[in-house]
Amino acid sequence: MKEALEEVFAEVSRNRDYAVNILTNLIKIRAVNPAFGGEGEFKRCLYLEKVLRELSPDSLQIIDVPDSRVPEGVRRNIVAIFEGSTRERLWIIAHTDTVPEGDRSLWKSDPYTPIISDGKIFGRGAEDNGQAIASSILAVKALRDAGIKPRVRIGLVFAADEEAGSTYGIKALMRRNTFGKSDLIVVPDAGSPKGDFIEVAEKHILWLKITVVGRQAHASMPHMGINAHRIGMKFALLLDEVLHAKFHERNELFSPPTSTFEPTKKEKNIDNVNTIPGVDVVYFDCRVLPGYDLNEVLEIVHTLKENFEKVYRVRINVEVIARSEAPPPTSPQSKVVQKLKTAIKLVTGLDARVGGIGGGTFAAIFRRVGYQAAVWSTVDETAHQPNEYARIANILQDAKVFATMALI
Ligand SMILES: [Zn+2]
Incomplete structure (x- = not known):
């Protein structure tokens, strides 16, 4: 196991520029939620489909949900499955939409022209939730490049509409029975700067x-x-x-x-x-x-x-x-929290805390119907702020944790 992990971690580090490229390409495709007068999730999905196909997923589903507010007439969602050696499933769920840039004068650079400086990638949606898209793809890429088949099946979900209620995103996917109650569900849409905080409850x-x-x-x-x-x-x-x-x-x-x-x-x-x-x-x-x-x-x-x-x-x-209303919390004893803790410990050496935040992420939607979902990522918490950024080191660390979860 130790050897496999080291090989995968080496591949994560080797693919640093691959992940950076994904995130910078995403930032360039403005994808403000239509509820705030934007569009672009669809174009992001076209790009992500291309990236995912290069990783030869075992299945790639495109789920379009009708919405007349966007030029394409549909809100696109992507579900990519990569088989493992068991039937157990690990979902990593990220969203493609962003909030608007807010007061433009507070930005030091154009919010939709990514700038890389000091190990950070700046742009609207960099941390929320582009980082999760890049890190989850990187985890799969590293496993593929290392030639290691994960123990669990990995499902990557890139969903629309998180910033405005998820009606055209995760809620539509749930109606299609995409997820199972025994699945491991990780939502990398909040966290702490060290990556030592697992969110299980919301207000x-x-x-x-x-x-x-x-x-x-x-x-x-x-x-x-x-x-x-x-x-x-x-x-x-x-x-x-x-x-x-x-x-x-x-x-x-x-x-x-x-x-x-x-x-x-x-x-x-x-x-x-x-x-x-x-x-x-x-x-x-x-x-x-x-x-x-x-x-x-x-x-x-x-x-x-x-x-x-x-x-x-x-x-x-x-x-x-x-x-x-706040849904019932995910149990700190649940399999997903325990696995996440183990993976965080193996990657960072840290003992993760388990707690609640102001919400609401995708996880609340899962918890409401009795699924155990955990929210975790390594973030400086710049979401929704001017000069939002994602740390490249965090993308790599998150990818290592996801890959570890797929192996243990
Ligand atoms: Zn988010």
């Missing part, structure tokens, strides 16, 4: 859209209107404080150990400075510890809304735009 997720409706007026005549923007700001700040005070429990299994309530997106109100806005829209992203009930959170929001409506003579509309 509840609640996204709120809060619309304050006042009355528009000339800015010099505030008595003629009701400034929705001022009241919207007050509401958001107070809601922020009240939620943090009320839901203050800690659970050290999670990182961070508290519930989080963040005012995030702010919708544009008016074009000119000299008009009092009649409408104000702000969004909240809430990640709530599973010990709480999301209905309690919503009750607080509604109480505050009613108070504000009375005091400020506005109408406040609270819309739940996403809600997901």
Whole structure:
């Protein structure tokens, strides 16, 4: 075993540029999720199909899910299987879509022109989730180049639509019975800088859209209107404080150990400075510890809304735009967690911690229907940030861990 591992690790290192090339090619194919006005998953898939075919998979399935928002009319998913010497299956599941670049002025380089500097590859989607695509392919490539047949079958899944709910991605694949309950399922879509954190639990997720409706007026005549923007700001700040005070429990299994309530997106109100806005829209992203009930959170929001409506003579509309109750956690004793721990120890020498995060990754979808899925990767946690990057060393380390999992 030791010899086989060393051979495979040597092949991983030898194929460094191969993996770098895959990730830089992916970054060049802009694939912002259509929910955020983008496209490109399909083009990424065309490229990945070519890369996978060169590795002669035992089967390569293309699953297209209709979606009229994209030029191709379908959202493409890829499932590639590489046979092992047993029937046991190891799935490594990554997503092809990305979030938008955000405020362009915060980027030091073009988000869709990959830059390699200081051992890092910069670009939107580099870490989330391009790194996982590159590292999982690299694991298979290294096994192939070393001429070693894995013990388990390896299934690589490159799925669409993770950043906006996975309806056109993993959820569609699950309806086709792609996965089995005894399969090992690894989702490399979160982790820690050393690669010593295995995520098995998630928080509840609640996204709120809060619309304050006042009355528009000339800015010099505030008595003629009701400034929705001022009241919207007050509401958001107070809601922020009240939620943090009320839901203050800690659970050290999670990182961070508290519930989080963040005012995030702010919708544009008016074009000119000299008009009092009649409408104000702000969004909240809430990640709530599973010990709480999301209905309690919503009750607080509604109480505050009613108070504000009375005091400020506005109408406040609270819309739940996403809600997901935390699924039952993956057992720290499950086969996938145990194997992952063993592989991490063999590759890095580290004893991995097992814990929870704010979610939500693919893993929640699996856990909800009783599959044991583990989230793991080695990341600096630059996902969704300007100047997102993936460390080349992390790609190699993750590939070694995946290859080890396939051998032990
Ligand atoms: Zn991701």
